[in-house]
Amino acid sequence: MNFDQAPLLVIWEVTQACDLACVHCRASAQPDRHPNELTTEEGYRLLDQIRTFGDPLMVFTGGDPLKRPDIYSLIRYSAGIGLRTNVTPSATPLLTAEAIERFKENGVNRMAISLDGPDAATHDDFRGIPGTFDRAMFALRHAQKIGLDTQLQTTVTRRNMAKLPQVAEIAREVGTKMWSLFFLIVTGRAAEADDLQAEEYEQVFEFMYNLSKTAPFGIKTTEAMHYRRYVAQRMKDEHTTRPESENARSVAWRTAGVSDGKGFVFVSHTGEIFPSGFLPITAGNVLHDSLTDVYRNSELFRSLRDTDLREGKCGICEYKKICGGSRSRAYALTGDYLAADPRCVYQPHLVDAMVG
Numbered sequence: 001m002n003f004d005q006a007p008l009l010v011i012w013e014v015t016q017a018c019d020l021a022c023v024h025c026r027a028s029a030q031p032d033r034h035p036n037e038l039t040t041e042e043g044y045r046l047l048d049q050i051r052t053f054g055d056p057l058m059v060f061t062g063g064d065p066l067k068r069p070d071i072y073s074l075i076r077y078s079a080g081i082g083l084r085t086n087v088t089p090s091a092t093p094l095l096t097a098e099a100i101e102r103f104k105e106n107g108v109n110r111m112a113i114s115l116d117g118p119d120a121a122t123h124d125d126f127r128g129i130p131g132t133f134d135r136a137m138f139a140l141r142h143a144q145k146i147g148l149d150t151q152l153q154t155t156v157t158r159r160n161m162a163k164l165p166q167v168a169e170i171a172r173e174v175g176t177k178m179w180s181l182f183f184l185i186v187t188g189r190a191a192e193a194d195d196l197q198a199e200e201y202e203q204v205f206e207f208m209y210n211l212s213k214t215a216p217f218g219i220k221t222t223e224a225m226h227y228r229r230y231v232a233q234r235m236k237d238e239h240t241t242r243p244e245s246e247n248a249r250s251v252a253w254r255t256a257g258v259s260d261g262k263g264f265v266f267v268s269h270t271g272e273i274f275p276s277g278f279l280p281i282t283a284g285n286v287l288h289d290s291l292t293d294v295y296r297n298s299e300l301f302r303s304l305r306d307t308d309l310r311e312g313k314c315g316i317c318e319y320k321k322i323c324g325g326s327r328s329r330a331y332a333l334t335g336d337y338l339a340a341d342p343r344c345v346y347q348p349h350l351v352d353a354m355v356g
C-alpha cells in the first residue's frame, strides 16, 4: 500500500465514556459521554470519508463503544458501505450475549477484547473493577460459540510480562484469530513505573517470535514497531526461510512500515484528527476539515511519514523503513515526536562507524 495516500487502519474513538477505570487508560475515560461527541449523522459522514481512502480496516473504539446507543447503526452503516469493521468493547455488564450477537448481525468482522492477565487477580487489578476478567472470558467464549472472530489485546507492562505465556494459552483456548500486544505509552493514566525498559522489550520480542512460529493465531504489536527489526534480525541470524519462521515473519510484515500517522489515523470522540491515540497533537477536525486531505497533506502527517526526518539513531537506522520507532513514545518521553524511540536497544551500524 502507498501510505502517503491512504491508511491501512482507521480508528474512531466513538466516545470516551466507559464504566471501567483502567490504570493505563489512554483516554482517562469517565462514566459519562461528552456533550460534543460526533453525532450519528456526523459519524455517517465520517465513515463516508473513510471509505474514500479505499479499503482500510475500520475500528470502532472508546472508551466503551457500547456507551453509545447508536453504536449498532454506526456499525451497520460502516459494514454497509463496504468497510471491514472491527469493534473494541469494554468488558462491562453492557457486553451481554445479546450485544455480541448484535455486533455480528450488524456486520462486525472481528471483536477485540482486552485481557491483561491470565487470571482475575492480574486483570481486574489493571482494569480497576472486580469481575472484569470473568466478563472478558465470557465475551470471548460467546463469540467463539456464535462464530464471531476475536482479537485478544494485552497491554504489556512490568506487572504482567511474566504471565504472557499463560495469556497465550487462553488465546489458544478461545480460538482467537490475533493476539495484539500493546506496549505502554506513558500518557493518560499510565505510570512510567509500569513501562518496560528497552532490554525487557527484547525479552518479550523473543517470547513473541518463538511463539509465533507455532501459534494457531497471529501475533502483532502496537507501539512496538521495533518488533519488525527484531524479526528481521532473527531471520537473518537463523539463515532461514523455514515455514515456521515464515509464519512469524508474515504477520509482522503485514504491518511493515505502519506507524503513527503512516498507515494509521485516529479520530477522537469530538472529531479531532490525530496520527495516533497516543500522540496528542491534532492536525484538524473532521467537522471542518477533510480527513483525506489532512492525512495526505498536513505537515504533521507528512513529517511523520518521512523517515529521513527521524532524529537520533532512528534517523540513521537501516531498519527505519520497516520500523522507524514509536513516534508516540518518543513524544511521551522526550517531548519531540521525531526523536529516537527511547525503548529500543538497537545500535545502527552507522553509529558503530561514527564511534569507532
Ligand code: SF4
Pocket: 225, 226, 229, 313, 314, 315, 317, 318, 319, 320, 323, 324, 325, 326, 340, 341, 344, 345, 346, 347, 348
Ligand atoms: S533504532 Fe529506531 S528505527 Fe532502528 S530499530 Fe530501533 S526504533 Fe527502529
